Amino acid sequence: MMKVVSVLVLAMFIATSAWQISCADPPNEEPPHRITPLMKMKLDKSKAILEGLTLEDFDAITKNAKALKLLSLESGWNVLQTPEYVTQSQEFRRTADMIAEAAKEKNISRATLGYVSMTVRCVECHSYMRKHRMELN
Template sequence: MFLKPAVSVLLICFLCEVPGGVTPAPLAHEIGQPAQQQQDQDLSLSTSDFMKVKLDISREIVGGLAMADFTKITQGADELKKLSLESGWNVLTTPDYFRLSAEFRGSTDRLRRAAASKNIDGTTLAYFEVTLNCVRCHKYIRDK
């Protein structure tokens, strides 16, 4: 009687371990993906990779905000701005796209200035504005 619950707990724990074997599912999924991506590679991978860098930098900035690491935030703001000045950025050449890009750059400048002031609230707000500009441009692209 005393052992029983322990045994069932053991069993449950063992069963809990098994769903760890759920890993094969995502793995199979991951294996399937590169093959598909390889097909697209020539067409859009470089643009896609280029664009994904924005997300990596944004994550770095969030990390910087969480740790009040203003150097990291400043670096991120500079990298985002630099990226927006590269030719790979100009996927579209409409006046609206250029305006949205300019507004985005303006917000990275304000983020940089806010980080220089070392005011965490102001810097967080400035980062929100950058994010707002990410979303605005993506919304524009989707609605086009």
């Protein structure tokens, strides 16, 4: 149980740091770009996974992990056509699979670990996007 709690605390820590990093961005640095609803849905679904983890609601975890994977397969996901973006997307999908499989086995620790890995993928890809933009400027 302690293990699960510490992994969850770590997950929350990462999620909070990610949030702080995004808030630390200076405003109005670049013109706002169009954000598709698809991109915004990622946040809702990943929050729903965290909720499912805390409630040990395995159905909710599975449902939202699968939905996230499906989102990542939609054409609107492919904002960039770089090999790096493809790799980032694949690694993201792997974490979604890990969460869904763990939830199917009712393994809360593994599902939580999957969530932590997924959060890392969110942050990594976004940081790649930022770097990529800077190179274009």
